[in-house]
Amino acid sequence: MDIKSIIDKIILHKKQPNLRYCLKEKTEVFANTLFYTLFDIDTPVEENLKKLEILFDELTNLACWEVEKPCSELWKKYVSKLPNILEKLNLDAEATVNCDPASLSVEEVYMAYPGFYAIAIYRLAHELYIDGFPLVPRLMTEYAHRQTGVDINPGATIGESFHIDHGTGVVIGETAIIKDHVKIYQGVTLGGLYVAKNLQKTKRHPTIESNVTIYANATILGGETVVGENSIIGGNAWITSSVPANSKVFHTPEIKIKTQPHVS
Structure with a gap:
């Protein structure tokens, strides 16, 4: 050619x-x-x-x-x-x-x-x-x-006194709503529960009420999901339904440590 x-x-x-x-x-x-x-x-x-x-x-x-x-x-x-x-x-x-x-x-x-x-x-x-x-x-x-x-999608709605600590890996979707005095840490996702083009005009991302802290690598999904005010979401939590106000949500991993017997 x-x-x-x-x-x-x-x-x-x-x-x-x-x-x-x-x-x-x-x-x-x-x-x-x-x-x-x-x-x-x-x-x-x-x-x-x-x-x-x-x-x-x-x-x-x-x-x-x-x-x-x-x-x-x-x-x-x-x-x-x-x-x-x-x-x-x-x-x-x-x-x-x-x-x-x-x-x-x-x-x-x-x-x-x-x-x-x-x-x-x-x-x-x-x-x-x-x-x-x-x-x-x-x-x-x-x-x-x-x-x-x-x-952070520019369509998200974010209130006053917002703090992102460290930041790397944070994702905040287009229809997310974040109220006042919210703190989030690295790796947090405020995302959609379903991905489909016909959902473009709907609220797909969660609402975070005031005075909420979300620790590292927590994932909160869904347009109907609301995290109530004064709540704490622990690291690595996976949330797809609403959390009442004044709650603490923690993910508890199972950690196993295996050691080799001492060999002289």
Whole structure:
């Protein structure tokens, strides 16, 4: 096969007319610029907001494939929400300082805690998601996922003072609802009990009420599953039905230790 035939066949099979990877790259720049604008003390807010508006305009041009949708009107609405998002993120950072005895300062949380970074990008993405602009938020949270190992779908609903400790392997599904003052540890999954395309419009992921702690590698599944307030879910627990308020749920493994007899 000559080179022209190869080129023609590749072009023939490139079937996605809107698939432009520069959208992914520009979204990552947008997410980082947002993060610096909100937190870095040396970053000028007014100047960066102008940069962000330009970046956002580029994103809407790339991501708004249906021209009748007024994506260009989103920026003013979105930027007005940034002070409230920052206020919530400060509460998240304070929750981490208060929860984790290893944290040395709130500055350390902002700069070094993957859980906080994932929450920050989620909160910044979520407001765009609820305004009906889904692709860019999804790219934002996937960027945070790649950076931190924490996978939070931008459609999830998360209350105030949320803390993720360590973070690696955490998965929070699109229709999960997490109330206030919730703490989760590495490897926790808030997932769907069933996987089928016809469930796309239904609540597939659990609800976690306020003041709940979920320890490492616990799995909580199902849209009708509710973990009641003030409950503790132990590590490695597998939960597919609701848990009453003020409960403690533990998985008890059977551990056997075999030793070889002493050989002289």
